[in-house]
Amino acid sequence: MKEKLHKVIRIWMLIPLGIFATVLIGYFLLFFDFHLKVRIEQLATLLNGAEVNIRSLKTSFVTQTVQIQGIQVGHHVQPDRNLVEIENLSFHFMLKPLFRKKLIIDNLSITGIKLESRRGEVAKIPTQIEFAGVPSLLDRVASGFYGQIRRELRSNPLKYLGQLLVGLDLDQKVLNVQGRLSSVKELRNYRQHLSGIAKEWEALRRSTASPAWINQTRLSVDTISPSTPDSRKQTETILQDIRLEQEKILAATQKLHASYATELQKITNFQKSIVDDVGMIKDQLQIPKLDKTDLTGEIAGPELLNYLERLTYWIDLFRRRMPKNLQRGTLPIVKQAANQGASYYFGKSSAYPAFLLSQATIKSEASLKEGYGEGFGDVDGTILGLTTEPAIFGYPLKINFRANFPERQINGVNVSITVDHTGTSFVEDLVVSIGSYPIRNFPFCQTGDLQVGIASATASGVFKAHFDESQLNVDWLVDFLDVDYYLSSRYKLVDTTLQRILDPLYSFTIRGKVSGPLDNLRLETSSELGQQLAMGLQREFRHQLAAIDDIIRKNIVNQVDSEQRDVVARFQSLYDRNVADLREAGTHLASLERQVSARVSAHSSSREPVSLNSRRKHAVHSKK
Amino acid sequence: MAILRHLFRLFDLVKSETSPVYISAGIVLGMWLGLTSVSTLQWFLLFFTAILVRTNLVALLFSVFLFGVSAEFFYPLFNMMGDRVLLSAARLHPLWAWLYHAPIIPFTRFTDTTVMGSGIFCTLASVPVFLAFYFFLSRRWEYLKAAAVYSQLWAAWTSSRLYQRYMRFNEQKSRS
Numbered sequence: 001m002k003e004k005l006h007k008v009i010r011i012w013m014l015i016p017l018g019i020f021a022t023v024l025i026g027y028f029l030l031f032f033d034f035h036l037k038v039r040i041e042q043l044a045t046l047l048n049g050a051e052v053n054i055r056s057l058k059t060s061f062v063t064q065t066v067q068i069q070g071i072q073v074g075h076h077v078q079p080d081r082n083l084v085e086i087e088n089l090s091f092h093f094m095l096k097p098l099f100r101k102k103l104i105i106d107n108l109s110i111t112g113i114k115l116e117s118r119r120g121e122v123a124k125i126p127t128q129i130e131f132a133g134v135p136s137l138l139d140r141v142a143s144g145f146y147g148q149i150r151r152e153l154r155s156n157p158l159k160y161l162g163q164l165l166v167g168l169d170l171d172q173k174v175l176n177v178q179g180r181l182s183s184v185k186e187l188r189n190y191r192q193h194l195s196g197i198a199k200e201w202e203a204l205r206r207s208t209a210s211p212a213w214i215n216q217t218r219l220s221v222d223t224i225s226p227s228t229p230d231s232r233k234q235t236e237t238i239l240q241d242i243r244l245e246q247e248k249i250l251a252a253t254q255k256l257h258a259s260y261a262t263e264l265q266k267i268t269n270f271q272k273s274i275v276d277d278v279g280m281i282k283d284q285l286q287i288p289k290l291d292k293t294d295l296t297g298e299i300a301g302p303e304l305l306n307y308l309e310r311l312t313y314w315i316d317l318f319r320r321r322m323p324k325n326l327q328r329g330t331l332p333i334v335k336q337a338a339n340q341g342a343s344y345y346f347g348k349s350s351a352y353p354a355f356l357l358s359q360a361t362i363k364s365e366a367s368l369k370e371g372y373g374e375g376f377g378d379v380d381g382t383i384l385g386l387t388t389e390p391a392i393f394g395y396p397l398k399i400n401f402r403a404n405f406p407e408r409q410i411n412g413v414n415v416s417i418t419v420d421h422t423g424t425s426f427v428e429d430l431v432v433s434i435g436s437y438p439i440r441n442f443p444f445c446q447t448g449d450l451q452v453g454i455a456s457a458t459a460s461g462v463f464k465a466h467f468d469e470s471q472l473n474v475d476w477l478v479d480f481l482d483v484d485y486y487l488s489s490r491y492k493l494v495d496t497t498l499q500r501i502l503d504p505l506y507s508f509t510i511r512g513k514v515s516g517p518l519d520n521l522r523l524e525t526s527s528e529l530g531q532q533l534a535m536g537l538q539r540e541f542r543h544q545l546a547a548i549d550d551i552i553r554k555n556i557v558n559q560v561d562s563e564q565r566d567v568v569a570r571f572q573s574l575y576d577r578n579v580a581d582l583r584e585a586g587t588h589l590a591s592l593e594r595q596v597s598a599r600v601s602a603h604s605s606s607r608e609p610v611s612l613n614s615r616r617k618h619a620v621h622s623k624k
Numbered sequence: 625m626a627i628l629r630h631l632f633r634l635f636d637l638v639k640s641e642t643s644p645v646y647i648s649a650g651i652v653l654g655m656w657l658g659l660t661s662v663s664t665l666q667w668f669l670l671f672f673t674a675i676l677v678r679t680n681l682v683a684l685l686f687s688v689f690l691f692g693v694s695a696e697f698f699y700p701l702f703n704m705m706g707d708r709v710l711l712s713a714a715r716l717h718p719l720w721a722w723l724y725h726a727p728i729i730p731f732t733r734f735t736d737t738t739v740m741g742s743g744i745f746c747t748l749a750s751v752p753v754f755l756a757f758y759f760f761l762s763r764r765w766e767y768l769k770a771a772a773v774y775s776q777l778w779a780a781w782t783s784s785r786l787y788q789r790y791m792r793f794n795e796q797k798s799r800s
């Protein structure tokens with residue numbers, strides 16, 4: 001027996017295996033905590049987009065607890081500051097689920113939260129951020145697809161105000177861009193297209209009965225002798241031919257009308273091209289577009305969109321790491337992308353998902369005691385139901401907290417987040433209200449010619465976002481109080497104009513909304529600031545804008561107008577000519593049809609046939 | 625000298641288990657190790673099996689290398705097989721649910737399409753691969769041995785100093 005065992009198993013290998021097991025236990029006792037700390041720092045850095053550091057991490061499988069101290073989440077823009085610092089994070093995990101490869105945390109506590117605290121070392125920014133999985137639509141959203149809205153905002157008109165004052169040598173510049181006008185090119189192309197239309201309509205006309213055919217038909221009816229046995233049949237055949245030709249003319253006329261309507265629509269669209277071209281010329285010449293009644297979108301839109309992109313990034317992360325129910329049958333099934341292929345997780349009643357944080361308590365109290373340091377805040381909140389498989393857990397994730405950071409002058413923060421991926425669609429809701437928040441150096445325009453923006457203000461407001469699968473609805477209302485502006489411009493007129501507009505605006509409200517499907521979002525935003533700026537600038541620079549419009553019109557629009565009129569005239573005359581020809585042919589055929597019908601009737605009543613050319617003689621003869 | 629002794633023991637290990645059964649088993653075990661994902665429980669079990677169970681070490685290592693390198697080309701096939709078995713076969717969902725929530729089993733990562741596909745492939749291919757190599761080697765064993773002995777590589781090895789010292793070490797061991 002022993003020999004047989006020796007033949008199959010290398011008994012002496014048990015010794016190195018024993019050594020390996022000892023080394024493994026030693027690793028868990030001595031190095032596991034450090035390794036886990038490093039790994040969490042790496043993952044958190046990738047998630048955050050700036051360095052995350054942990055001072056110490058202690059695990060204990062005996063007491064089933066983990067304690068993490070000194071978490072510093074680096075700031076993306078101010079590398080010497082933390083976005084947030086957490087003094088202590090501790091949680092209790094369940095041991096038995098670990099044997100089922102599940103991490104269940106039933107109680108997590110976060111205390112000692114600081115905002116924008118100083119860092120010992122500058123936070124590094126990771127150069128590569130990769131997550132498993134195929135990029136989703138939200139990936140593209142998060143990676144800058146709000147470009148559509150950014151394009152619609154056009155450029156900030158404040159940037160080019162100086163152009164209105166320097167004298168632009170517009171005549172020459174306009175002539176330079178003439179060749180690139182799309183309306184001129186379209187009109188030239190349409191001329192060529194018109195020759196094709198002319199041939200098409202000509203062919204339509206030729207496909208119907210020609211005058212020569214009508215005359216020949218008339219003669220052939222006359223030459224049919226009534227004494228011949230099949231004269232009636234021949235006349236009926238000719239009548240059928242005439243009716244067939246009448247139908248052809250009717251069809252050709254309808255086709256002509258339809259083609260006319262289509263081409264007329266194309267010609268009408270030229271007007272839009274002209275308007276686009278005028279806009280393009282103004283862009284090329286860097287002329288500020290002051291035709292809108294509200295410039296809020298142009299001034300504040302880009303900054304707002306930055307916040308939206310950040311929010312969308314986090315929503316995308318939630319969707320990838322907390323996937324929805326695939327709904328194949330009665331069991332909930334969740335699919336997660338993996339490095340190669342995918343992983344499926346199957347639900348069972350009263351079973352845990354792979355990761356669950358059932359409840360977390362956030363508690364922090366600001367203190368004026370020495371040694372606490374700056375940035376501490378009062379935070380009170382809960383996190384319920386954070387899991388990687390919401391469909392298996394069955395409850396949505398809910399995050400609620402209130403916060404005040406008196407030293408940072410941030411008060412009355414209320415956040416409520418609900419992430420519901422328990423069903424077959426993704427639904428996320430976010431409501432944030434802030435009682436007061438300091439605004440520092442919010443730029444409206446920052447160029448070499450003009451620097452203007454809010455130097456300081458106090459803001460308060462409400463932000464609501466609702467994501468539903470591929471639909472988005474975001475509303476915000478932000479009040480700005482005690483607004484102080486900074487303004488510096490190379491041009492005195494710009495300086496005094498903006499000073500005059502901004503001085504009375506010590507408070508205003510920005511309202512906004514982004515809504516629609518994710519690949520076709522619409523931004524609407526308004527504020528007293530935007531309206532006053534639009535009105536004030538239009539009033540101040542109306543003369544300069546009128547002069548520019550005149551030049552553009554003189555050089556471009558009039559030329560395009562005359563070309564357009566010529567094309568329209570040619571098109572109309574072509575249509576009229578063809579319609580007239582078809583109508584004439586129709587009239588002749590109708591008269592011939594009546595005459596041949598009379599002939600057929602005469603044959604059937606066995607009367608003397610009447611020549612189509614001698615009816616008058618017959619009438620005279622009858623009267624006699 | 626101590627290092628050389630360990631090295632010579634390694635040579636003994638390498639040239640042991642040279643019969644067709646051991647070589648074929650080594651190839652099959654290497655196939656499993658090469659195609660199975662490293663971060664799974666079954667890979668570690670296979671690894672310990674490879675250490676404990678007598679198989680030809682050279683064949684095992686060669687097979688691990690060969691299948692490990694070519695695993696990338698098998699992934700689409702594994703994904704398709706895993707997807708069919710895990711998702712499309714709805715009757716098996718209760719079984720997968722039971723296994724997913726059972727102890728220890730989730731560490732096999734069987735819910736991963738690549739892992740499931742590679743497991744199915746290796747299970748189906750084990751017997752044919754073993755038999756194919758076994759019969760091939762059984763029939764050609766003497767020829768292959770003679771070809772190896774008469775090869776230039778073997779001639780270079782046997783004329784090396786290391787080999788001479790190894791032979792002396794073996795003589796001393798047999799005398800003692």
